[in-house]
Amino acid sequence: MPVKSSHDSSGASVVATLMPVMAAVLVGFIIIGVALPVLPLHVKNDLGFGTFIVGLVAGAQFAASLISRVWSGRYSDRRGAKKGVVAGLIAAAVSGLLYLVSIWLVSIPLLSVSILLTGRAILGGAESFIITGAVAWGLALVDKEHAGKVIAWVGTAMFAAMALGGPVGTLLFNAYGFKAIALLTLLLPLLVLVYLSRMPAVPAHPHAARASFASVMQAVWLPGLGAALASTGYCTILAFSSLYYSAMHWQPIWMAFTAFGVALIIARTVAGHLPDRFGGARIALIFVLVQAAGMFLIWLASTSLVASVGAAFAGFGYSLVYPGLGIEAISGSSPQNRGMVMGIYTAFLDVAMAIGSPALGWIGSHLGLNAIFLTGALVVLSTAVVACLLLKRAASDNQKIA
Template identity: 75%
Template sequence: MSDFPSGKSESSSVLVTLMPIMAAVLVGFVIIGVALPVLPLHVHDDLGFDTFVVGLVAGAQFAASLVSRIWAGSYSDRRGAKQGVVTGLIGAVAAGLLYLLSLMLVNMPVLSVAILLTGRAVLGGAESFIITGAVAWGLGLVDREHAGKVIAWAGTAMFASMALGGPVGTVLYTSTGFISIALTTALLPLIVLLYIARMPAVAPHQHGEHSSLATVMRAVWWPGLGAALASIGYCAILAFSSLFYTEMHWHPVWMAFTAFGLALMLARTVAGHLPDRFGGARVALVFVVIQVAGMVLMWLARTSLIASFGAALAGFGYSLVYPGLGVEAVSATTPKNRGLAMGIYTAFLDIAMAIGSPGLGWIGGHIGLRAVFLFGAMVVACTAAVVCRLLFTGERS
């Protein structure tokens, strides 16, 4: 049995092992984040298209991500998780080159936007391979009892890079136009490819050792459902907090999302080990209660300070619900299927975001934006029932 100091040393060793993989995730999502705030400006102002085409170009990436999740997971299992990350980074470079090609044809807007749309779809597929391969790679490099750290830290790198990418992309676009976004998308993944080239790979499992898609889906279904329900709260704050603040005349309008993100990253940094130590489902049950409390506080808030505190509380709670349930998903499958399991598990988040945004928007339009956070809290609370089922079946097995 190891004492506490050696446990701290082991945790530091895990962090050092995972750093290059987290760098790949960071870059993979920075190049997504830099484009998000400026794509509408480029498509609308530079190419002259309406909001429908803007939405089409922006949404192509997320649709491609969802479609490619299972493929990315299966590929990582059969060809190796490192190869999955490498494939994703190469895909990101290709997306950047397509961005550049679209810029060469701005005098033919229809052809230019078609190529840009293709680049967005390629980037969506690349994102699936990067995040799914990175988690599977990390799980293969460290002991199984550190699965929660791998999932939590990968998510933290993803979240931080999306937050960083927005302001960086805005500065780049304002300074030099969309060409700087295209060059960033093409060049950053090349740098990471050189960085991870010497990292040890995890040998893929041979054919005949893999469970069927249906078998892995059954194993991941309940943790995935719980994660999807909890993610509706994240969706509510991401999509509607700025509109709510604007309606209430609170400033700055981005404060709720910033508070959510900072609390989430802080919690994962200081408490990311808890799912490994106490069990993913137990930790998820505690933290989902915190998340619900934060959402309810946002619904009740009459000042921006209280609303922002509620958002921070929700972020703190959500921080370990997703990795906690991710530990349950990984534990329910064999190591040779970890890539497919994480691909399916991540797809639940994609589906939640795809359904949650319009659903919450309908509620906000008919009942009011404040009701979005109450409804979000009610959906998130359903996660507790899923977690209780996981705990009950786990104790019986």
């Protein structure tokens, strides 16, 4: 069992402690990242479907994540966070196998896309177990006052994987087609499982007292709502930026998402301590304004450079909105319930993705791809209202205590 040391008080030690968990998330999420820029092209060009089906295929992963999120949190609490991550990686490999089956049936587009949807759904469940288990694992390895760093750095590994996955996935797709993406999705999780066998686990809490779903939801719903609204901007870039760049004849098509991910990583590297130091809601309020400005810039862009700068602003802003609101969600929770708390909190992101992707696709099919980014910007901006409500609630609680 890992023992916390006095060195946990330093930011560098926290990062060093979390490095094995971050590495597992990094490699595990590359299999998601490689598909992001090319999946819309595969569905549209290879299978012949429109933007609504593109949004549906993208959203299937997040709908499945939503359904499995609370389950994954409870599993990590009761069976151990490491076992949660392992279960997620096994499911990810299964999704890669279904990708391969869908390719073999590409001559029957409806059947092929149905199997692809199933694979995306299983990958959504895998993602749920991987990220929920990893956050619970990280929270168990360091002291509670570093909760913001845990959420930020584990998330950084996720976005680094997706930023790296963009160019890698595009390169593989252009050279070998979607089959290369399917093979990577099948094989890479199996390699990560070998690596995880040498990593330390943390104690499970199979018999500890559990908070009820209702009590956790009461504490989490407001920061979760803010996370859902802010994550709509992430959803917009995730599902539609490659199609937008392709329609505008901008190259490379993965640049928006990579700019988003790189800016997010830089922001969390230099400013990841801010939510722990100044309060999650306050930092979320400041950074969501930056994120919204970036989304508006993409909407107004007439060149790929301006659009990519907008994506970078959006990533820089979103970088601390999610962990900032996450601190608000996890405040007051006990160690044996952190998996469930983070599972429910992250489920709000899944709601945004599951509903947002098809809804934005519908908007794009009726008003054009450009309208998708205006809609995303307006939804992101509304997160500021939630952050203000959280600040007001905190001030009211402090007055009661005084």
